[in-house]
Amino acid sequence: MGSLTGKVAVVTGGGSGIGLSTARRLAAAGVSVAVVDLDGESAERAASALGGLALQADVGRSDEWPGIVDAVTGRFGGVDLAHLNAGVTTGETDITAVTDEIYRRATGVNVDGVFFGVRTLVPAMEARGGGSIVATASLAGLIGFSPDPIYCLTKHAVVGLVRSLEPQLAAKGITVNAVCPSIVDTPLIADMREVLEASGFPLIDVESVSEAVVDLLSGEGNGQAMVIQAGREAIPFRFARPPGPRAGGTVGQMPPKEFAAHDQV
Numbered sequence: 001m002g003s004l005t006g007k008v009a010v011v012t013g014g015g016s017g018i019g020l021s022t023a024r025r026l027a028a029a030g031v032s033v034a035v036v037d038l039d040g041e042s043a044e045r046a047a048s049a050l051g052g053l054a055l056q057a058d059v060g061r062s063d064e065w066p067g068i069v070d071a072v073t074g075r076f077g078g079v080d081l082a083h084l085n086a087g088v089t090t091g092e093t094d095i096t097a098v099t100d101e102i103y104r105r106a107t108g109v110n111v112d113g114v115f116f117g118v119r120t121l122v123p124a125m126e127a128r129g130g131g132s133i134v135a136t137a138s139l140a141g142l143i144g145f146s147p148d149p150i151y152c153l154t155k156h157a158v159v160g161l162v163r164s165l166e167p168q169l170a171a172k173g174i175t176v177n178a179v180c181p182s183i184v185d186t187p188l189i190a191d192m193r194e195v196l197e198a199s200g201f202p203l204i205d206v207e208s209v210s211e212a213v214v215d216l217l218s219g220e221g222n223g224q225a226m227v228i229q230a231g232r233e234a235i236p237f238r239f240a241r242p243p244g245p246r247a248g249g250t251v252g253q254m255p256p257k258e259f260a261a262h263d264q265v
């Protein structure tokens with residue numbers, strides 16, 4: 001996409017942590033930023049410091065997304081960029097103790113918030129001739145993460161969605177990528193910070209994550225899951241190819257393109 005100056009961005013979870021850092025970095029690059037957050041006060045604080053637009057909304061509610069896009073388009077004339085970043089952990093390791101409420105909250109913010117965002121933003125970006133989307137997944141979207149299995153489930157979902165969307169969004173001039181950081185020093189991990197530090201676990205500086213996000217928003221990479229670890233450059237994850245069939249038939253790992261419509265035939 002190249003230069004970001006004059007573009008318009010939506011950043012969810014932009015009131016704190018990684019989203020706030022992305023919002024600041026985008027604003028410094030000359031982007032008009034809409035800060036979307038469930039916490040209206042933090043959205044307001046962030047947006048007013050950046051000359052942006054604050055929107056209090058729950059990204060996990062599909063009925064809030066048309067209003068988000070309308071408000072951003074009304075204020076800035078359209079949308080080019082999105083960092084779909086709002087997310088929560090469950091705080092529950094024991095799968096038998098995960099209540100419906102805990103499960104729905106995590107899947108609502110982390111999965112629904114990304115899907116509803118993409119579904120609503122793609123037509124708006126298409127109307128501008130293209131755009132760029134980055135979702136915040138996690139290293140827990142690439143590995144098993146036993147401390148929080150449901151969080152891990154949601155982040156795998158985000159990575160799978162991004163990888164699957166790449167061809168259809170590329171055809172519309174829209175890139176879609178994910179960032180997959182290990183543990184980042186943000187308010188999300190505040191209650192574990194001391195334990196992590198005492199153990200010597202290297203926390204990632206929030207600026208390294210927002211730098212990778214903005215690089216993806218301005219770059220040509222597509223369908224990538226960028227691993228972010230403390231003290232090293234962001235690096236695209238290389239997925240191993242699963243074993244193919246050992247039976248006769250067409251070669252390759254994808255079914256024929258007509259398969260996509262198999263429910264309708």
Ligand SMILES: NC(=O)c1ccc[n+]([C@@H]2O[C@H](COP(=O)([O-])OP(=O)(O)OC[C@H]3O[C@@H](n4cnc5c(N)ncnc54)[C@H](O)[C@@H]3O)[C@@H](O)[C@H]2O)c1
Nearest residue numbers: 013016017018037038058059085086087138183184186188
């Ligand atoms: N901090 C880490 O170690 C880490 C590591 C990997 C991935 N992540 C992911 O990064 C993203 C940002 O996390 P962070 O560490 O900056 O946390 P954070 O708690 O500092 O910020 C998250 C923001 O999302 C907002 N939010 C929560 N639910 C929302 C909803 N339903 N609608 C709108 N906004 C909502 C919160 O109010 C908060 O401002 C999350 O998706 C998280 O899973 C974090």
